[in-house]
Amino acid sequence: MKIVGYSDRLSAVPGSELSFMISCTEPRFSARLVRLRHGDTNPAGPGLKVLPVPSDIDGDYDGTAQEIRTGSYVRVPRVDALRPRQGFSVQMWIWPTLPDRGTQTLISRRTPQGEGFALRLQDGLLTLQVGDSTFSLSSPVRPRTWYFVAATYDGSSGVRLVLRPSSGVTIGLADEAWGTIAPAGATVETDVVIGAETVGSEDGTVIGRGYNGKIDAPTLFTRSLDDNELARLEDGERAQLVSDAAGAWDFSQGIDTWLAHDISPAKNDGTVENQPMRGATGHNWTSRHEGWPHAPEEYGAIHFHEDDLSDAGWEPTITWTVPEDLRSGAYALHITTDGAEDYLPFIVLPPAGRQSARIALLMPTFSYLAYANERLAAPGGMFAGAIKNYPHQEQDEYMIETGMRSLYDTHVDGSGVCYASWRRPLVSVRPTYRYPYMNNGEGGPAGLAADLRIVDWLDEHGYEYDMLTDIELNDEGVERIAPYSVVLTGQHPEYVSGKMIDALQDYLDGGGRLMYLGGNGMYWVTELDEASGASVEIRRRGPADRTWDPEPGEAYLSSTGELGGLWRYRGRSPQSWLGVGYYGGGGAPGRPYERQPGSHDPRVSFVFDGLGDDEVIGDFDSLTNVWGAAGHETDATDPKLGTPEHTIVLATASGFDPAHWDVVYEERINAVDPNVKHPRGDMTMLEYPNDGAVFSVSSTIWVSCLSYKGYDNNVSRITRNVLDRFLSGGLLAPEA
Structure with a gap:
């Protein structure tokens, strides 16, 4: 990459300083501040939307090449x-x-x-x-x-x-x-x-x-x-x-x-x-x-390991103070030189203790870190050769050249990568990056690029919102989200800490309303490494779908002393508090949802306002080029794992092609009768005390359907119905 970089933090409040570490092989480069609204360059949808924001950071700078040197x-x-x-x-x-x-x-x-x-x-x-x-x-x-x-x-x-x-x-x-x-x-x-x-x-x-x-x-x-x-x-x-x-x-x-x-x-x-x-x-x-x-x-x-890396140690190229009046949202420093470009994303938070909206969009930065620089299809990776045109992006080539790795990769000696830091280029955490395994190896947006579709949808419909990250939720707890009427998740909040789960559960118990707009969420035990202040840690441990196992005796996190693995094996399954948990995954094709009897319950019938009684939901192409609103990874209810009995199943996606789809490993090995473990995705509503509630879509590609047909489709309508009701009240109509 001719030009690449990173920021010293993933989020910042107005008035604070951000430093950008940039490597440029050309003598000069240009930089400008942009707001990120929609990721990906797929011509079937809105395409990439980045909006210039006039700023004193805009300008031309001297370029200096900086190296990645790995090894601990x-x-x-x-x-x-x-x-x-x-x-x-x-x-x-x-x-x-x-x-x-x-x-x-x-x-x-x-x-x-x-x-x-x-x-x-x-x-x-x-x-x-x-x-x-x-x-x-x-x-x-x-x-x-x-x-x-x-x-x-x-x-x-x-x-x-x-x-x-x-x-x-x-x-x-x-x-x-x-x-x-x-x-x-x-x-x-x-x-x-x-x-x-x-x-x-x-x-x-x-x-x-x-x-x-x-x-x-x-x-x-x-x-x-x-x-x-x-x-x-x-x-x-x-x-x-x-x-x-x-x-x-x-x-x-x-x-x-x-x-x-x-x-x-x-x-x-x-x-x-x-x-x-x-x-x-x-x-x-x-x-x-x-x-x-x-x-x-x-x-x-x-x-x-010779390929460990926690801090690239680059010299700061630009130091910038976030303007006091800059609205909360997703931004990036867009840097360009001689036909090359990179985006260095960061989240601008609302000022501490001051909310500017009733909606909070919680960006799953722990999950971004877990997947950042993932190179399983690279030479020597677990799935080397699985994607015929890999690498097909300059970011993929850069990962291979520098030896950087994700939490899904193994080190050169075969041991698992268990720490992920943001003090290094996260070249796959970009609005333009296409994740190689999406769309049968053709690539598609995930992580940040996919979550920007929620941003675009909110902007398109005129909603005011603040943006937060996992880091604030982990560090500040429920106090950070308590003022908001509704909290929205990203499309794949897979990696979460115990403090984050505590905060979300406290929020719900206090009457908060959560819209879980993804799939495979709240899954892996993940903790912030407070000693470094800039990384997260996991230890993959079965039974679970996983790419590596720790050595015997090494499944406990060094940062906190907690047992790693899945939250379900720590007694904190997502089913027990979201109503659903990770159930199945695979490649194309996806499936639409069909309404279930629970969708006609008077308490939740508002979800389907404007839809027909038998209308199939999401029976169209998503921006991942995978037909249907349920795809890639889906969640389902399971009473044995704690799904509360009053959880209402609104709709279910089923009939996935078994040649491309399967239930997750932990479900297969725990099944009394494997033949009944058919893949599915359950859209649910779960009521909490004090008028709190969780609405779960249970699919990682739900948000990729929001913009279909100019945002006028039943996936978009359901999402808007729920958000509007959650802003005005709980499950029952305000006048009820």
């Missing part, structure tokens, strides 16, 4: 007590996942000019380099095996490397050797890096040779250890030996932080960069505990 590590600033000329020792436990993948550094204190030391895996062989001299073992390490690793160096007696597997089938895996290498050079004043090393730049800011695998209990000593001391370290007596260590880092401390605590008297704490996976089982994991909150001392490992 721990950085410890300048351990001055460590002097390689006088001797040192390095000891740790490692669990490599890709030991044959070239050069991977376990720990280093080395300058780009070659001063200092680095302990590495070199094509699977344990190698110590001091200055210009290198010494290696001859036995390669085995993947996914815990090893005790040690290296000692003395300027006069030489070097020693030790490699011993901790348990299991270990015949032939141990190795140990002594040798001599040239004395080290002058004292090196540079940082210690665990899991990588400095490879470029005078200031040590370019880190490379990243390691793939776990590291547990790394320790540095300022002298060469003897046989007895090494044996004691291997036997777990590190705490008794660290009195003269330059650093002894205990990754079992502060698992919910990005700090590496040094338990030695030196107290050389480090910072954990680019979010490697914390809460990982260590070399001493007994399997008696399934998560780190129950036995943190057995979770002293960090799982590093």
